[in-house]
Structures are given as structure tokens and as C-alpha cells.
Amino acid sequence: MNKVYNTEIISVGTELLLGHVTNTDSRDISEMLSKIGINVKYHTVVGDNPERLLDCVNIAKSRADIIITTGGLGPTCDDLTKLILAKAFGLELEKNQAEYDLIYDYIRGGKLVSPNNYSQAMLPQGCTVFHNYWGTAPGCAFEAENKIVLMMPGPPQECVPMFRQYGLPYLRKLSDEQIVSHSLRIFGIGESSVDFMFRDEMNSMTNPTMAPYAKECDCLLQVTAKAESVEEAEKMIRPVINDAAKKLGEFVYGEDIECIEERVIELLKEKNMTFSTAESCTGGELAKRFTDIPGASAVFKGGVVTYTNEIKARVLGIDAELIEEKGAVSYEVAKEMAEKVRELCSTDIGVGVTGLAGPDGDGVHEVGTVFVSMATPEKTYVKELHIGDWRTRSFIRRMAGNHIYDMMRRYLSGYNVEWSR
Amino acid sequence: MNKVYNTEIISVGTELLLGHVTNTDSRDISEMLSKIGINVKYHTVVGDNPERLLDCVNIAKSRADIIITTGGLGPTCDDLTKLILAKAFGLELEKNQAEYDLIYDYIRGGKLVSPNNYSQAMLPQGCTVFHNYWGTAPGCAFEAENKIVLMMPGPPQECVPMFRQYGLPYLRKLSDEQIVSHSLRIFGIGESSVDFMFRDEMNSMTNPTMAPYAKECDCLLQVTAKAESVEEAEKMIRPVINDAAKKLGEFVYGEDIECIEERVIELLKEKNMTFSTAESCTGGELAKRFTDIPGASAVFKGGVVTYTNEIKARVLGIDAELIEEKGAVSYEVAKEMAEKVRELCSTDIGVGVTGLAGPDGDGVHEVGTVFVSMATPEKTYVKELHIGDWRTRSFIRRMAGNHIYDMMRRYLSGYNVEWSR
Numbered sequence: 001m002n003k004v005y006n007t008e009i010i011s012v013g014t015e016l017l018l019g020h021v022t023n024t025d026s027r028d029i030s031e032m033l034s035k036i037g038i039n040v041k042y043h044t045v046v047g048d049n050p051e052r053l054l055d056c057v058n059i060a061k062s063r064a065d066i067i068i069t070t071g072g073l074g075p076t077c078d079d080l081t082k083l084i085l086a087k088a089f090g091l092e093l094e095k096n097q098a099e100y101d102l103i104y105d106y107i108r109g110g111k112l113v114s115p116n117n118y119s120q121a122m123l124p125q126g127c128t129v130f131h132n133y134w135g136t137a138p139g140c141a142f143e144a145e146n147k148i149v150l151m152m153p154g155p156p157q158e159c160v161p162m163f164r165q166y167g168l169p170y171l172r173k174l175s176d177e178q179i180v181s182h183s184l185r186i187f188g189i190g191e192s193s194v195d196f197m198f199r200d201e202m203n204s205m206t207n208p209t210m211a212p213y214a215k216e217c218d219c220l221l222q223v224t225a226k227a228e229s230v231e232e233a234e235k236m237i238r239p240v241i242n243d244a245a246k247k248l249g250e251f252v253y254g255e256d257i258e259c260i261e262e263r264v265i266e267l268l269k270e271k272n273m274t275f276s277t278a279e280s281c282t283g284g285e286l287a288k289r290f291t292d293i294p295g296a297s298a299v300f301k302g303g304v305v306t307y308t309n310e311i312k313a314r315v316l317g318i319d320a321e322l323i324e325e326k327g328a329v330s331y332e333v334a335k336e337m338a339e340k341v342r343e344l345c346s347t348d349i350g351v352g353v354t355g356l357a358g359p360d361g362d363g364v365h366e367v368g369t370v371f372v373s374m375a376t377p378e379k380t381y382v383k384e385l386h387i388g389d390w391r392t393r394s395f396i397r398r399m400a401g402n403h404i405y406d407m408m409r410r411y412l413s414g415y416n417v418e419w420s421r
Numbered sequence: 422m423n424k425v426y427n428t429e430i431i432s433v434g435t436e437l438l439l440g441h442v443t444n445t446d447s448r449d450i451s452e453m454l455s456k457i458g459i460n461v462k463y464h465t466v467v468g469d470n471p472e473r474l475l476d477c478v479n480i481a482k483s484r485a486d487i488i489i490t491t492g493g494l495g496p497t498c499d500d501l502t503k504l505i506l507a508k509a510f511g512l513e514l515e516k517n518q519a520e521y522d523l524i525y526d527y528i529r530g531g532k533l534v535s536p537n538n539y540s541q542a543m544l545p546q547g548c549t550v551f552h553n554y555w556g557t558a559p560g561c562a563f564e565a566e567n568k569i570v571l572m573m574p575g576p577p578q579e580c581v582p583m584f585r586q587y588g589l590p591y592l593r594k595l596s597d598e599q600i601v602s603h604s605l606r607i608f609g610i611g612e613s614s615v616d617f618m619f620r621d622e623m624n625s626m627t628n629p630t631m632a633p634y635a636k637e638c639d640c641l642l643q644v645t646a647k648a649e650s651v652e653e654a655e656k657m658i659r660p661v662i663n664d665a666a667k668k669l670g671e672f673v674y675g676e677d678i679e680c681i682e683e684r685v686i687e688l689l690k691e692k693n694m695t696f697s698t699a700e701s702c703t704g705g706e707l708a709k710r711f712t713d714i715p716g717a718s719a720v721f722k723g724g725v726v727t728y729t730n731e732i733k734a735r736v737l738g739i740d741a742e743l744i745e746e747k748g749a750v751s752y753e754v755a756k757e758m759a760e761k762v763r764e765l766c767s768t769d770i771g772v773g774v775t776g777l778a779g780p781d782g783d784g785v786h787e788v789g790t791v792f793v794s795m796a797t798p799e800k801t802y803v804k805e806l807h808i809g810d811w812r813t814r815s816f817i818r819r820m821a822g823n824h825i826y827d828m829m830r831r832y833l834s835g836y837n838v839e840w841s842r
Contacts, residue, residue: 017461019452020634020641023444026466031440040438041473045447045464052462059480134811157813213441220441277705277726283712284698284705287726291704294780294814302732304725305698305708311723311766315736345732359715390555392578393715 005148005174007033007040008064010056012072012081013154014047025070025152025159032168037179037224038066048072048080057088061147066171071154073137079119081151082140086124089144093122096129099138130166134158141170148174180233181224182241187260187406188251191219197247201240208240217395217402218260221248250415253406260405261290267412268299268349275408276345277303278316278337280328280354281370282397289401301345306337316340327364329354334371335382342375349411350375351404357396358389367391370400374407374417381407381417426569426595428454428461429485431477433493433502434575435468446491446573446580453589458600458645459487469493469501478509482568487592492575494558500540502572503561507545510565514543517550520559551587555579562591569595601654602645603662608681608827609672612640618668622661629661638816638823639681642669671836674827681826682711688833689720689770696829697766698724699737699758701749701775702791703818710822722766727758737761748785750775755792756803763796770832771796772825778817779810788812791821795828795838802828802838 009026016023026043033040041064046056053072060067072081086093100121120137123129130139135158141150150167152159172178186194191214195202198221202210208225223240227233245252254263268275277286277300287303290296306312309328313320318336326332334352342350355370356362368387373380385403387396410417430447437444447464454461462485467477474493481488493502507514521542541558544550551560556579562571571588573580593599607615612635616623619642623631629646644661648654666673675684689696698707698721708724711717727733730749734741739757747753755773763771776791777783789808794801806824808817831838 015634016448017451017464018455018634019448019450019461020636022448023464027437027440027443029440030438034439040440041468042477043438043444043464043466047462055484056463063476157811157816213436213439215441276732279705279708282709283717283721284700284708284724284726285712287705287728288703288709291706291726291728292815296704297728300704300728302726302728302736303705304736305705305712305723307708307712307718307721307723311697314767315723315725315765344736346735390578394713395578 005038005065005171006063007038007066007068008042008044008060009040009068009070010044010046010053010060011070011154012046012048012053014049016045016071017047024156025154028156028160029068029070029152029163029167032163033171035181036168036172037175037177037181037226038171050080050084053080053084054088057084061088061145064147066148066150068150068152068167070152070159073120073139073151073153079122082122082124085149085151089124089142089147089149091124091126091142091144094125096121096123096138099123099129099131102131103136128170130162132158132162134161139166141167177226177228178230178233179224179226180230180237181222182237182256183220183222184241184245184248184252185218185220185254185257185260185263186248186251187218187253187402189219189248190214194219194221194248198244201244205240208237210240210244217399218253250410250413253409259289260402260409262293264405264408264412265290265293265296265299267409271412273348273412274299274301275349275351276301276341276347278341278350278352279303279305280307280312280337280352281357282353282400283307285397286351286353286401286404301347303345304341312337316344327362329356329362329365329369329371331371331382331384334373335375335380338373338375338382339380348377349408351408353400353404355385355396355400357393357400358391359393368396370396370403372400372404372407374404374411376411381411383407383418426459426486426592427484428459428487428489429463429465429481430461430489430491431465431467431474431481432491432575433467433469433474435470437466437492438468445577446575449577449581450489450491450573450584450588453584454592456602457589457593458598458602458647459592471501471505474501474505475509478505482509482566485568487569487571489571489573489588491573491580494541494560494572494574500543503543503545506570506572510545510563510568510570512545512547512563512565515546517542517544517559520544520550520552523552524557549591551583553579553583555582560587562588598647598649599651599654600645600647601651601658602643603658603677604641604643605662605666605669605673606639606641606675606678606681606684607669607672608639608674608823610640610669611635615640615642615669619665622665626661629658631661631665638820671831671834674830680710681823681830683714685826685829685833686711686714686717686720688830692833694769694833695720695722696770696772697722697762697768699762699771699773700724700726701728701733701758701773702778703774703821704728706818707772707774707822707825722768724766725762733758737765748783750777750783750786750790750792752792752803752805755794756796756801759794759796759803760801769798770829772829774821774825776806776817776821778814778821779812780814789817791817791824793821793825793828795825795832797832802832804828804839 127140127142194212337352358367548561548563615633758773779788
């Protein structure tokens with residue numbers, strides 16, 4: 001890909017401008033594109049308004065090579081996006097018989113109610129149709145005036161799989177060069193420390209390149225190579241990734257994975273071990289995050305949410321006097337939670353978490369004080385965290401979860417669990 | 422506000438264009454603005470690049486009256502946003518002594534490490550400073566060339582409270598007219614049905630106005646009035662909201678609230694009742710969502726995540742033979758889950774959920790089949806849902822949760838729980 005393809009994503013929908021929904025489509029498409037070396041330079045959001053959308057498309061034509069739209073394809077939007085994009089490039093909409101027939105079948109099957117649905121079969125002349133297996137409105141792509149245009153439906157459950165299945169391969173074909181990117185995910189040291197560690201490499205390398213990025217609760221180091229073939233790019237990237245992983249050591253929790261819990265599942269599966277959770281301040285989030293991942297049931301047996309002292313005693317069997325004496329937010333109660341849930345659920349590992357997620361305190365501890373614990377066949381570990389009283393409730397809960405997953409990862413990988421104490 | 426203030430939000434950050442973080446700032450600011458009648462017409466995202474940011478600011482100047490930026494204020498971004506915005510409006514940056522002194526104290530206290538932090542005290546001449554109680558980089562506002570500019574920090578935990586505390590009052594002051602908006606939140610009927618129900622009112626009304634909007638799993642009806650004072654606008658809005666609430670009846674779960682679980686907490690508090698959860702396919706999400714809300718501990722005692730049949734038997738005491746015979750995803754097991762967890766946790770209400778969130782099926786039920794249950798002192802209710810096999814795992818889990826919360830809301834409000842069967 002000698003030519004650099006600058007990309008703009010235009011999301012169409014008044015509901016985005018009213019703040020009723022979050023623009024996750026732009027994020028997800030951007031993430032997929034960055035991995036194949038296509039630069040997204042702009043995101044634009046505009047309402048369901050023909051004039052303003054046309055203006056935005058004209059601005060995008062002046063500054064981008066690839067224009068990707070999301071939303072505005074459904075029958076209630078009067079297919080605004082297709083009409084305007086066709087107009088901006090001087091194309092007509094024409095009936096696509098295959099899509100028309102499918103819609104006809106749907107309507108006869110009683111699945112769609114509005115004759116407006118037929119307008120979904122009207123597509124820009126000469127376009128490549130992306131059939132929508134996840135909804136009804138088809139997407140499409142066309143090339144005109146030296147620009148590449150892709151139109152995707154708005155609902156994320158349609159947009160994301162359609163872009164993965166059709167959009168990415170369509171754009172990959174444009175390129176003579178292949179771009180490959182891998183990321184090391186890092187927990188326990190921040191982006192600025194990673195930046196500092198790799199300053200020399202970053203300054204001296206041109207292909208592959210290397211860059212650290214911050215995520216909400218952790219960070220990553222991305223290495224990207226360009227070559228004539230994917231194999232060639234992979235070959236260039238491998239030693240760089242390996243060296244970086246070695247330098248970062250036990251702070252790396254995985255390569256090209258979404259989150260630390262994904263790595264924990266892998267490790268538990270490898271070791272054929274199970275675990276259970278006892279949650280107080282995270283209130284079920286620890287279990288929820290784990291079970292967000294399909295297949296978690298192979299290693300996660302279950303857990304308890306002991307949101308009150310009574311339930312800590314009643315369901316887990318923790319001594320009520322101990323809770324009274326030490327307080328629910330304490331080293332001792334955290335330790336008991338992990339041990340008792342491990343016993344109750346008969347798992348190899350039990351983890352516990354108790355703390356103050358805020359906004360209210362308990363008059364004893366600062367908000368953000370959390371005790372996390374892990375009971376293993378050999379030993380129980382407890383760690384006291386001070387996540388920061390200026391942090392939000394949701395950040396404190398999330399970060400506490402990451403610390404527990406990191407304890408598990410360290411234990412299962414044979415690293416020192418108590419490194420930061 | 423006779424003048425219409427069109428607004429553009431420009432979010433600055435390469436991490437947004439790489440898809441590493443989601444642009445929630447634009448959503449949250451938009452939602453706050455829509456409630457005071459300020460129209461957001463565009464969201465733009467641009468990277469940490471001076472030329473491209475300047476171009477975007479110039480485009481915004483041509484089409485918006487209010488420009489709000491988020492991000493690019495911290496020391497690692499070289500304070501890009503302030504530099505470029507000042508440049509676009511021909512202003513100089515000058516040292517703000519109060520902010521400088523605060524930063525000096527921070528650094529001496531060891532809380533900041535980089536001398537770059539001092540650059541945070543450099544602000545556009547004559548601006549109104551928004552002190553950042555939630556982080557370090559201050560925000561600000563200025564008026565120039567007939568435009569109003571507000572700059573907010575990027576991290577959501579700083580941006581959102583700062584905008585609420587300083588941004589909203591600053592923008593409210595611009596206006597001679599006051600705009601007030603209230604929303605009815607609706608579960609059980611869709612946006613298009615609500616649209617149909619209120620077609621006549623929407624067509625005939627000009628002030629207040631009325632409009633339905635879809636959210637991910639439910640919808641809302643927003644009523645907005647303009648008047649010389651807030652009191653006047655409230656007076657105009659009240660009968661319209663009351664009539665609409667009456668027409669929608671038991672489908673309305675609340676006014677101006679974030680989510681159905683918030684309403685359930687209120688109702689439980691009113692009735693002085695407690696509840697507990699037994700979750701299979703939602704894997705902790707039901708408890709997590711409830712405990713996202715500060716103060717949930719007054720009514721939520723705890724719950725169990727019974728992700729395997731073994732735990733359903735072991736922790737809840739459900740007959741293993743029943744599970745074997747009927748299957749984990751069944752009316753009978755759902756019923757037992759609610760009843761047993763109610764008993765185990767000694768709560769007034771126990772709820773249960775078991776189903777197939779996908780992507781894999783069980784060979785018996787379609788993905789999206791979920792049984793939700795609620796055990797009350799009088800009776801146990803069980804409902805079979807078919808959320809749709811084309812839905813994502815996360816949607817199925819979320820929707821199942823909403824159905825449970827809605828069952829609780831209906832029960833606690835004295836409505837028919839089994840309305841849809």
C-alpha cells in the first residue's frame with residue numbers, strides 16, 4: 001500500500017447527537033482498520049438531516065480517500081444515507097432484485113411490517129452489496145471520483161460483524177502492501193513508563209514501528225510492520241514483539257487479546273483448574289466480566305455476591321463476630337471470602353473482593369480502598385489497594401477486578417503474586 | 422433563547438481514532454445539552470495533530486455558534502487544544518497565577534512528576550477558568566468572533582463533572598429563554614408504537630414539543646418546553662407529561678431516570694423490601710447493574726451466580742435430578758432458582774434467570790431463549806422469553822435483565838406481572 005488511505009467515518013443519527021446512544025461503531029471500525037494499517041483521521045457524527053449530511057460528505061471528500069458511513073440505512077430514516085451518498089457522487093439508486101426478493105420473503109413471512117422496507121433494496125448503481133445476515137438493511141460499497149465509499153447499518157450488532165465480514169476484506173484488496181500489527185497488553189505499569197522504556201527503539205525504528213497506548217485500566221504496546229506479503233510482515237514483526245515481551249517480562253498479560261480475563265480463562269483451561277468468586281463492592285461485576293466471554297463455563301463454576309454482612313455470614317459462613325470486629329472492609333474478611341467461596345463451590349481457586357467503591361465512605365477507610373484476595377490450594381494471598389478517592393465508582397470497581405485477574409494470571413503463570421507489596 | 426445556539430463538540434485524541442477508547446464525553450455532554458434545549462449538530466473526532474485540529478476548528482466556526490472541545494489539555498499532549506483554539510481566534514495564552522500556584526503545590530507534594538505540568542496553567546487571555554477538582558488540567562471558556570468556546574479535559578471522570586458544574590451554568594446564562602425537558606422512560610412497547618400513539622399530539626404541538634427516542638433495550642418520550650422562566654416552562658410541561666404518562670399507563674417505568682433498575686430500587690425502598698438474585702446466563706450482570714447504583718445495599722442483600730449445574734445444586738440446593746430431567750434452561754429450574762435464593766438470602770423477593778445467551782446453543786433451545794422468574798411472598802412468576810437468535814450475547818443478557826427488573830417493577834407497583842403471556 002504505497003498510497004496512504006486516509007479514512008473518515010461518518011455516523012448518521014440524531015440519537016447520537018442527543019446522547020441517547022454511544023458511538024461504538026466508529027470505535028470498533030477504527031480499531032479493525034488500525035490493525036490493517038489504514039489510518040482513520042476523522043470521525044464525524046451528524047443528524048438525520050439531508051443538507052447537513054451532504055455538507056459532511058463533501059468535507060470528507062476533500063480530506064479523506066475512504067469514506068465509511070454508519071447508520072441511516074433503515075426504513076424509518078427514509079434511507080437517508082444511501083440517497084445522500086449517491087447524490088454526492090452523482091449516482092442513481094436502483095433496485096437490487098436479490099435484496100428485493102429477500103425483503104419480499106420477509107414481509108410475506110410476517111417479519112417486517114412496513115412497505116418502506118422495500119426501499120432498503122434500492123442501492124447505488126454498480127455498487128457491491130453487503131448482505132445483512134444480522135438484520136435487514138443491506139450495506140454496500142462503491143468507488144467513484146477516486147474515493148472509496150462503504151455504507152454500514154447503524155446497530156452495532158449489525159455494523160460490526162458486517163464490517164468484519166465484508167468491509168475489511170474489501171479494503172484489504174486495495175493494497176499492494178500488507179500491514180500487520182500486533183499488540184502486547186500490559187498491566188501493572190503505565191503508558192508513560194512503557195513509553196520511557198522503549199524511547200530508543202521508537203526513535204530508531206521505521207519499519208516495524210512501535211507505540212504505546214493507554215486503555216482505561218491498563219495499556220498496550222503496538223508493533224506494526226509493512227511488507228509485500230502478510231508472511232513477510234509477520235517475519236519482520238516477530239523478533240521485535242519477542243524482544244519487547246522479554247523486556248516487559250511479567251507485566252505482559254497477552255498478545256492481541258481484548259482483556260486480562262481472556263488470558264485468565266486460557267491459563268485456567270491450560271491447567272485444567274476452576275475458580276469461583278465472592279464479591280462485595282464489585283457486586284457481581286467480576287463474575288459478569290468473566291462470563292462476558294463465551295465458554296467461561298469450562299473454568300468458572302459460580303460465585304456469590306455478598307453485598308451485606310448478613311449474607312457474608314449466612315451464605316459464605318464467615319464468622320459474624322470477625323466481621324463485626326475487623327469490619328467488612330478488611331484484610332481478614334477478604335481472606336475469609338476467598339477461602340470460603342473456594343470451599344463452597346469446590347473450586348481450585350477462590351477469589352474475594354471487599355472495599356469502598358464510593359461515593360460514600362465508611363468513616364474508616366478512604367474511598368478506593370479495596371482488599372482483593374485469592375485462595376489457592378497452597379496459600380491465600382491478600383492485597384490492599386488504594387485506587388484513589390477521586391476515582392469514579394465504576395473505575396474503582398473495574399480496577400479492583402483487574403487486580404484480581406492479574407493476581408490469578410500471576411499465580412497461574414508462576415510469577416510472584418505479591419510483587420507490589 | 423430566541424437565538425438558536427448550534428453546537429459542535431470536537432474531541433481531540435489519536436486514541437479515539439485508533440478505537441482504543443470510546444467517545445463517551447460527546448455523548449454525555451450532548452445529553453446534558455439536549456435537556457436545556459441546546460442543539461448539538463455535529464460531533465467531530467480528530468487526532469493530536471495541530472494542522473488537522475485547526476482545520477476542524479475552522480469548519481466548526483463556519484457552522485456552529487458554540488464549540489466545545491474535549492481532550493488535549495494534559496501535559497503529554499503539549500496542550501494542543503488550548504494552543505490551537507487560541508490561535509484560531511487570534512488569542513494569546515497567558516499564565517494563570519492561581520492555577521500555577523496550585524500546580525506548584527502539587528509538584529512540591531510529589532503528586533505530579535513532569536515540569537510540563539506547568540504548561541497547564543497557560544490559558545487563553547481573558548478566559549473564564551474552570552478549576553479541575555477531578556484531575557489537574559483546568560478547563561476554560563471564552564467568547565470571541567461571536568462564538569462561544571468551552572474546553573474540557575478528556576478523561577470522562579474529569580470531563581463530565583466539570584461540564585456539569587461549570588459548562589452547563591455557563592451556557593444557561595446565555596439565554597433569555599429557559600428550556601426544560603422531561604422524559605418518560607418506557608419498557609414493553611417500542612419506539613415506533615409510541616410514535617404511532619402520539620402522532621396527533623406531535624403534529625399539533627409546537628411548545629411544548631414531544632418526541633420518542635429509542636434506547637438500546639427500551640425507549641423514551643421526551644417533552645420539551647420553552648418559556649421566560651424555568652417555573653413557567655415547568656408549568657407548561659406538567660399537564661403534557663401527565664397526559665402522556667396516563668396514556669402509556671403501566672409501560673412507563675419512570676420520569677427522568679437513567680434505567681429501570683433505578684426505579685426498582687426506589688420501589689423497594691418505598692415498600693421496605695429486599696431482594697436477592699440467582700443468575701445463570703447473565704453471570705452476575707443482574708447484580709452488577711443493580712450495584713452500579715450507589716445505595717443499592719439498602720435493598721439488595723446479595724446473590725449467587727450458578728454458572729454450572731453443580732453450583733445450582735450445591736449452593737442453591739436445587740434437586741440435581743430435576744435439573745437433569747428438565748434441563749438447566751427450563752421453566753422448572755428458573756422457578757426453583759428464584760425460590761431457593763429468596764430462601765437462602767432471606768429476602769422478600771428472589772429473582773432467577775437461566776437461558777442461552779449464545780453464541781453456542783444447547784441443541785434444544787434457540788439462542789436467546791431465557792426463563793426469568795420472580796419469587797414473592799405470595800407467588801412465583803416465571804416468564805419464557807425469546808429474545809432472538811440473531812441478537813448478540815451482550816444484548817440477550819441485558820434484555821433478560823431488563824425483563825426481570827420490569828417484572829419486579831410491575832409487582833411492586835401492583836400491575837399485572839403476566840401481561841405479556
